[in-house]
Amino acid sequence: MKQTINRRSVLRAGLATSGAALLASFPRAGAFAQEPEKPTEIIVRAWGGEWVEALKRGVSDPFTAKTGISVRHDLTEDNEIQPKVWAAVDQGRVPPIHINWDTTTNATKSALRGVTVDLSDLPNLAGTTDLAKPVGLDGYPIVNTYGYVYVLAYRPEAFPNGAPKSWKDLLDPRLKGRVAFYNDGIGFHFPAQVAGGGKLEDIPGNMQPAWDFIAKMKEQKPLLGEDPDFTTWFQNGEIDAACTISTNALAAKRNGINLAWTIPEEGCKFDTDGLWIPKGLPENELYWAKEYINFAISKEAQQVWLDGLGLPGVVPGLTPPEGLAGDPSYPTKEEDFKHLIRISSKVQVENESDWFAKFKAIMQG
Structure with missing residues (x-):
């Protein structure tokens, strides 16, 4: 973040x-x-x-x-x-x-x-x-x-047609129980806003599109955890995809897991x-x-x-x-940030606690 x-x-x-x-x-x-x-x-x-x-x-x-x-x-x-x-x-x-x-x-x-x-x-x-x-x-x-970057990390064998192009691809019924997010949703709020049909410029005033999309994702029964969990889940074959910092995907890959990551069309948080x-x-x-x-x-x-x-x-x-x-x-170069989502620290400081609480409420509801 x-x-x-x-x-x-x-x-x-x-x-x-x-x-x-x-x-x-x-x-x-x-x-x-x-x-x-x-x-x-x-x-x-x-x-x-x-x-x-x-x-x-x-x-x-x-x-x-x-x-x-x-x-x-x-x-x-x-x-x-x-x-x-x-x-x-x-x-x-x-x-x-x-x-x-x-x-x-x-x-x-x-x-x-x-x-x-x-x-x-x-x-x-x-x-x-x-x-x-x-x-x-x-x-x-x-x-x-x-x-x-909070990438979309995935197992290539779970996506035989190539890298997922959209965060919406995680709504595929075959991925139920096989997707993971941070337990407070960090890294996912902003791409969810776009995937839900909203605009980034509406953050923080109108984030209903994000909450609606997260509610759909809740039906997938995702695993929720922290950094060490993602590496473990991938290594144990418990998940096929996750919104996680690239470090966790890289750690699993270095430990011999066939893993890849991508930036979907809605973007990823930097x-x-x-x-x-x-x-x-x-x-x-x-x-x-x-x-x-x-x-x-x-x-x-x-x-x-x-x-x-x-x-x-x-x-x-x-x-x-x-x-x-x-x-x-x-x-490392300016053009590398074209598809990355950057929201000001001020906006995040003022709203992040509320976003975390909203995500948890949806997932626990």
Whole structure:
């Protein structure tokens, strides 16, 4: 789950920090004369499955090797950790995590609430593309780290006539009980609006076409879950199609499952995730949390991390993962975004909770 039209086209002034200086000291006001005391560990909230494994390989393990600081991954879901972090900051307590790996929409809610630390002083921001900058916010209360597409992933053997051309193809009776979505419908609301005969420009004012189409999809008795579930379901042969982030389909394919993905005629949602730090950390822990995020937006870290996820990063010159160069799920040029649906962060922040509740109400009704 935002960005300006040319968000990937222009480098901000300056060059990327060289690999030898990835963990350079920060020239901040009130900066330490020398490196502050290192905590035993820092805690990074993350998603499970292939997601945390990729983060571990590309960012966390190398960070530990460079600094000696252990990284613990808290796999509490992003929507569950949010109120805990907010409460800690509001009450002046030390937050339960050092870094939140979050959807940009969720992170924007936290930024607007005033619980995030500004990250504008990260040296490696100088070498990132426009995708790294959160749109509509001052400074960098969040650093976007990559983009992704909610594709229609499918088993080719279940679609012998070729890739499904429309989301409506999932209404085929033979797919009953064999289709999957996120349990809050994220990624599916916008294509459902088009598939239901509505217009994207009517979002959020009139989304009845989306709800009507989702009600039809409910009759298919879809499986509902989170990121690790999709990979497992495909691997176990439990589903034939899903609206999911391409990373989950790629993980199943890398594990030997015959899987493909497509962008149907109604389009697919494009979004970003990012990293942010809650207020209230001890100064030395804040310093090293910033160093972690600074490393995460280096070319060295992004190349390994995002190769594992199969996603386009915020540093130019990354080598696409094998087989993904030119893939519609791996947009890098402006023309690649032609069939992707991008809705502003402001609209999503103001309405996403209601959309999630509406989707759940339909599916549980």
